[in-house]
Amino acid sequence: MTLIIIAAHSKNLVIGKDGKLPWHYSEDLKHFKSRTMGCPILMGRGVFEELNEKPLPGRENIVLTSRKYDQVTTFDNIPEAIQHVQKYPKVYIIGGGQIYKQTLNLVDRLEITEIKKTVEGDVYFPEYRNDIGTVWKEVHRESYEEFDFVDYEKI
Ligand SMILES: NC(=O)c1ccc[n+]([C@@H]2O[C@H](COP(=O)([O-])OP(=O)(O)OC[C@H]3O[C@@H](n4cnc5c(N)ncnc54)[C@H](OP(=O)(O)O)[C@@H]3O)[C@@H](O)[C@H]2O)c1
Numbered sequence: 795m796t797l798i799i800i801a802a803h804s805k806n807l808v809i810g811k812d813g814k815l816p817w818h819y820s821e822d823l824k825h826f827k828s829r830t831m832g833c834p835i836l837m838g839r840g841v842f843e844e845l846n847e848k849p850l851p852g853r854e855n856i857v858l859t860s861r862k863y864d865q866v867t868t869f870d871n872i873p874e875a876i877q878h879v880q881k882y883p884k885v886y887i888i889g890g891g892q893i894y895k896q897t898l899n900l901v902d903r904l905e906i907t908e909i910k911k912t913v914e915g916d917v918y919f920p921e922y923r924n925d926i927g928t929v930w931k932e933v934h935r936e937s938y939e940e941f942d943f944v945d946y947e948k949i
Pocket residue numbers: 800801802803808809810811812813814815816837838839840841842844858859860861869870871872888889890891892893894896917
């Protein structure tokens with residue numbers, strides 16, 4: 795099983811503001827959908843609330859939380875959630891900040907949308923850029939005017 799973080803961050807690593815994404819790029823949403831479709835997605839309760847507690851279609855939605863919801867599988871710890879998805883070839887961790895921070899050192903791959911501006915926010919992606927070349931190897935980059943799609947694999 796390949797465990798993958800998918801995230802979009804600004805130059806200053808902002809990923810969220812007031813419980814939402816601080817930007818709207820439809821191409822990035824399409825990219826997220828095409829990469830994650832058919833794969834299980836692991837998220838924190840913050841992200842699930844952002845989705846208005848409605849699971850994303852076509853993907854097994856797994857929510858990390860101490861609460862219980864009828865519409866999704868929940869786990870109150872990360873090891874059990876990862877154990878649950880072992881049977882799949884690819885699993886995506888889709889945020890938010892708390893979950894990225896706790897899983898950065900567990901994942902095999904990062905699929906990052908690098909937004910080419912500084913943005914104000916209150917939730918950050920954990921610092922990983924100092925480890926590019928030692929822990930992370932860039933394996934793919936697709937450049938657009940406002941952002942790049944960049945994939946890293948663990949060395
Ligand atoms: N730009 C991006 O790519 C991107 C992606 C995703 C999200 N975001 C943004 O990130 C923000 C949300 O992030 P966030 O950090 O506030 O929330 P979050 O990481 O989505 O969720 C936090 C919640 O997850 C649960 N949790 C945390 N660690 C856990 C663990 N080890 N085991 C079980 N449950 C655990 C807790 O839920 P309980 O309190 O219920 O126990 C906690 O309150 C939003 O602004 C969103 O827009 C951005």
